[in-house]
Amino acid sequence: MANVKCNPDLVRERAKCSFDVNELIHLIDGGENATKEKRHFEETIFSVKELQDAVPEEYLSHKDRYENAVRKATILRDVCREYMKKYNYKPNRFRVGHGVFKDVSPFLLHDGMFVATIIGQGTPEQQAEWLPKAENMQIIGTYAQTELGHGSFIRGLETRATYDPKTEEFILNNATLSSFKWWPGGLGSTVNHCIVVAQLFINGKSYGIQPFIVQIRDLNTHKPLPGVKVGEIGPKMGFQTANNGFLGFENFRIPRMNMLMKNAQVLKDGTFVKGMNEKLTYGTMVMVRVGIVGDCSLNTSLAATIAVRYSAVRHQSKIKAKEPEVQILDYVTQQHKLFIAIASSHVFRNVYSWLSKSYLNVMKDLAQGKQDHLPELHATACCLKAVCSRDAGSVVEECRLACGGHGYMTSSNLPLVYGFTIATVTYEGEQTVLLLQTARYLVKAWLAALQGKVLAPSVSYLSDWLKNDNVRWQNTPEGIVKGFQHVAAGKVKAAYDTIQKYIKLGKDYEDAWNLASVQLMKASEAHSRSILCEVSWGEVIRTSASPNLLQVLKQLAQLYLVYWTLETSGDFLVYSNISKDDIAILREKYEELLAAIRPNAVGLVDAFDLRDEILHSTLGSYDGRVYERLMEEALKSPLNQESVNASFHKYLKPLMEKAKL
Numbered sequence: 001m002a003n004v005k006c007n008p009d010l011v012r013e014r015a016k017c018s019f020d021v022n023e024l025i026h027l028i029d030g031g032e033n034a035t036k037e038k039r040h041f042e043e044t045i046f047s048v049k050e051l052q053d054a055v056p057e058e059y060l061s062h063k064d065r066y067e068n069a070v071r072k073a074t075i076l077r078d079v080c081r082e083y084m085k086k087y088n089y090k091p092n093r094f095r096v097g098h099g100v101f102k103d104v105s106p107f108l109l110h111d112g113m114f115v116a117t118i119i120g121q122g123t124p125e126q127q128a129e130w131l132p133k134a135e136n137m138q139i140i141g142t143y144a145q146t147e148l149g150h151g152s153f154i155r156g157l158e159t160r161a162t163y164d165p166k167t168e169e170f171i172l173n174n175a176t177l178s179s180f181k182w183w184p185g186g187l188g189s190t191v192n193h194c195i196v197v198a199q200l201f202i203n204g205k206s207y208g209i210q211p212f213i214v215q216i217r218d219l220n221t222h223k224p225l226p227g228v229k230v231g232e233i234g235p236k237m238g239f240q241t242a243n244n245g246f247l248g249f250e251n252f253r254i255p256r257m258n259m260l261m262k263n264a265q266v267l268k269d270g271t272f273v274k275g276m277n278e279k280l281t282y283g284t285m286v287m288v289r290v291g292i293v294g295d296c297s298l299n300t301s302l303a304a305t306i307a308v309r310y311s312a313v314r315h316q317s318k319i320k321a322k323e324p325e326v327q328i329l330d331y332v333t334q335q336h337k338l339f340i341a342i343a344s345s346h347v348f349r350n351v352y353s354w355l356s357k358s359y360l361n362v363m364k365d366l367a368q369g370k371q372d373h374l375p376e377l378h379a380t381a382c383c384l385k386a387v388c389s390r391d392a393g394s395v396v397e398e399c400r401l402a403c404g405g406h407g408y409m410t411s412s413n414l415p416l417v418y419g420f421t422i423a424t425v426t427y428e429g430e431q432t433v434l435l436l437q438t439a440r441y442l443v444k445a446w447l448a449a450l451q452g453k454v455l456a457p458s459v460s461y462l463s464d465w466l467k468n469d470n471v472r473w474q475n476t477p478e479g480i481v482k483g484f485q486h487v488a489a490g491k492v493k494a495a496y497d498t499i500q501k502y503i504k505l506g507k508d509y510e511d512a513w514n515l516a517s518v519q520l521m522k523a524s525e526a527h528s529r530s531i532l533c534e535v536s537w538g539e540v541i542r543t544s545a546s547p548n549l550l551q552v553l554k555q556l557a558q559l560y561l562v563y564w565t566l567e568t569s570g571d572f573l574v575y576s577n578i579s580k581d582d583i584a585i586l587r588e589k590y591e592e593l594l595a596a597i598r599p600n601a602v603g604l605v606d607a608f609d610l611r612d613e614i615l616h617s618t619l620g621s622y623d624g625r626v627y628e629r630l631m632e633e634a635l636k637s638p639l640n641q642e643s644v645n646a647s648f649h650k651y652l653k654p655l656m657e658k659a660k661l
């Protein structure tokens with residue numbers, strides 16, 4: 001990238017960067033070698049001609065766009081397979097995926113959930129049967145759980161799998177419209193297999209939801225098998241190329257061994273054998289929620305890179321009347337909009353790495369029959385997924401708005417990035433629903449704290465606060481982290497007290513819960529924010545980096561702490577010992593941090609190391625040729641391929657002529 005002829009503003013920005021951009025790239029990637037390997041892989045992918053689109057996708061019809069995405073998905077699969085064989089390298093498909101598809105691969109659910117569920121829910125024999133076929137794409141699958149009538153409340157799913165001991169088969173049925181599967185990615189026209197989550201019935205008795213692996217299309221003709229009704233759900237806000245679909249069964253039989261039985265089992269005679277914990281059936285969702293936190297980091301870095309580079313190139317208005325128009329990045333309001341995006345991406349990445357480790361530890365424990373830390377993992381993954389996805393959506397939208405009119409252009413890529421980022425707020429557990437899951441855990445933890453019990457690490461601050469809620473406020477990062485814990489503890493207590501108040505007024509627990517649920521949701525958000533602050537600050541101070549880089553990383557981490565303290569200062573005034581003077585000091589600190597980060601802004605987004613092919617943006621490319629690219633892309637419009645459009649002769653001319661009469 002270094003030899004590209006760049007916009008002079010970007011050249012100047014890069015020259016004033018105070019840290020070594022390559023050092024930060026290596027830190028993000030996990031070492032210099034990892035960067036080399038990543039770059040080599042990406043270079044290979046983006047030099048494949050067939051993966052490059054001649055015409056921007058947006059001009060294609062819905063059908064052509066899908067077909068183009070499948071074409072590219074298959075080429076990408078082949079190239080990756082060869083590459084992995086040759087170099088023994090496991091690439092991050094999500095980064096290049098953005099480059100190749102702009103939006104989402106029709107194989108996303110195959111890679112992200114189908115294969116993962118076979119691994120997580122299948123017995124060793126079932127894995128041996130299906131995993132090799134799924135991994136080498138002999139079969140293509142998705143995860144079909146959500147139905148027209150139920151997505152959040154999965155105990156309410158209606159798809160039935162009724163066991164027939166005579167034939168040792170399950171009979172799948174979707175008797176009502178609301179029971180039809182609705183949403184699974186790739187289901188529309190791509191996959192031939194599904195993980196179907198259905199209610200198990202044996203001898204008329206319900207045994208809850210279980211995962212089944214089901215072939216739905218013929219492997220040669222791709223026609224739906226008899227008894228299967230399947231199709232695509234149509235255009236959406238984003239995810240256009242994900243090929244989301246619907247599915248229903250009519251007396252469709254599958255062998256007994258197609259129920260994934262790592263947890264619960266159905267024996268030949270129809271005996272149901274309970275698993276260690278019925279919630280382990282929800283395991284794939286927990287894994288993906290963890291992954292989404294990492295995805296939020298990537299999505300935020302895409303938007304930040306585009307908006308910061310654009311803001312360095314774009315000049316508009318003046319700060320001082322007699323001086324030239326300034327780079328819009330010099331407006332402190334612009335820095336306020338954008339630097340939190342850079343900081344958030346780092347926070348999400350650090351928290352993702354922390355959460356992944358917890359996830360892997362819990363998986364190891366479960367393999368040994370220990371499930372003590374599962375509730376804590378579930379609660380933590382739920383609230384972090386909810387808050388990070390919501391933050392990422394807001395940050396991406398703020399970046400888009402920060403690019404003014406040009407941010408509204410599809411060619412900026414910000415609308416697309418927003419489309420797939422905001423989807424993470426809903427899928428894999430709608431945000432409020434997940435926050436309320438965490439609230440269940442917090443309320444239990446609070447009760448345990450009141451009883452003087454030892455709490456799990458992520459909630460031990462509740463006991464600390466009970467012992468001493470009168471800690472003096474300190475305007476240091478550690479003091480702010482403590483402040484976030486005080487806010488969370490105060491909110492958990494208030495929500496808990498509210499439930500108790502309603503119970504005393506004669507409400508039963510469920511109604512009291514519902515009445516207190518806004519507070520419970522906010523308590524859960526505050527808990528999540530305290531984890532984000534504590535973990536990310538902790539990771540930064542433990543980072544080994546050169547003094548220059550460490551200084552910048554600390555500035556970003558502090559910016560995140562101060563930004564969110566100021567954003568939620570009302571909560572701090574209510575639940576911590578912060579004073580108005582402390583808030584004034586933090587405001588000053590925030591302005592200092594914005595000024596300190598300003599000279600490094602372009603260097604910081606360069607360090608996300610997102611190639612132009614991944615950014616896909618007229619506004620965000622490395623060379624900053626913004627206006628040239630906007631014009632080049634505009635000229636690709638089919639309407640610009642003819643000097644006079646047929647509609648002139650057909651409609652406009654007659655209209656004008658009629659007006660003359």
Ligand SMILES: CCCCCCCCCCCCCCCCCCC/C=C/C(=O)SCCNC(=O)CCNC(=O)[C@H](O)C(C)(C)COP(=O)(O)OP(=O)(O)OC[C@H]1O[C@@H](n2cnc3c(N)ncnc32)[C@H](O)[C@@H]1OP(=O)(O)O
Pocket residue numbers: 028094108109112113143145146151152153154155185279280282283285286288291292294295297298349352374375378426427428429430433434437440441
């Ligand atoms: C620069 C760094 C960059 C790194 C880049 C990394 C990039 C990595 C990217 C990875 C991304 C991966 C992406 C992969 C593909 C993504 C595509 C996804 C497309 C979308 C797919 C989907 O949406 S699939 C469908 C998802 N559906 C849901 O999520 C449904 C949500 N609902 C539920 O989960 C449940 O209904 C529920 C949890 C809300 C409630 O369940 P239930 O009613 O059964 O339980 P209760 O509420 O009664 O609670 C009872 C009890 O159980 C506990 N519990 C509930 N769930 C769990 C669980 N999963 N584990 C453990 N325990 C659980 C609950 O807490 C209760 O406990 P109590 O003690 O009784 O309180």
Ligand SMILES: Cc1cc2nc3c(=O)[nH]c(=O)nc-3n(C[C@H](O)[C@H](O)[C@H](O)COP(=O)(O)OP(=O)(O)OC[C@H]3O[C@@H](n4cnc5c(N)ncnc54)[C@H](O)[C@@H]3O)c2cc1C
Pocket residue numbers: 109142143144145146149150151152153182183184185239244423426427428429430431432433436
């Ligand atoms: C882009 C995209 C891709 C998807 N891909 C897949 C896929 O591959 N496979 C799959 O199975 N599914 C998929 N889904 C479905 C997704 O998992 C669900 O849409 C999601 O879990 C939310 O469920 P819902 O649609 O039923 O929302 P609802 O639950 O109907 O939510 C509507 C409102 O009700 C509120 N609400 C619901 N329950 C409660 C409660 N208990 N307390 C308080 N408020 C509540 C919610 O907060 C929300 O405000 C996808 C969805 C999207 C958008």
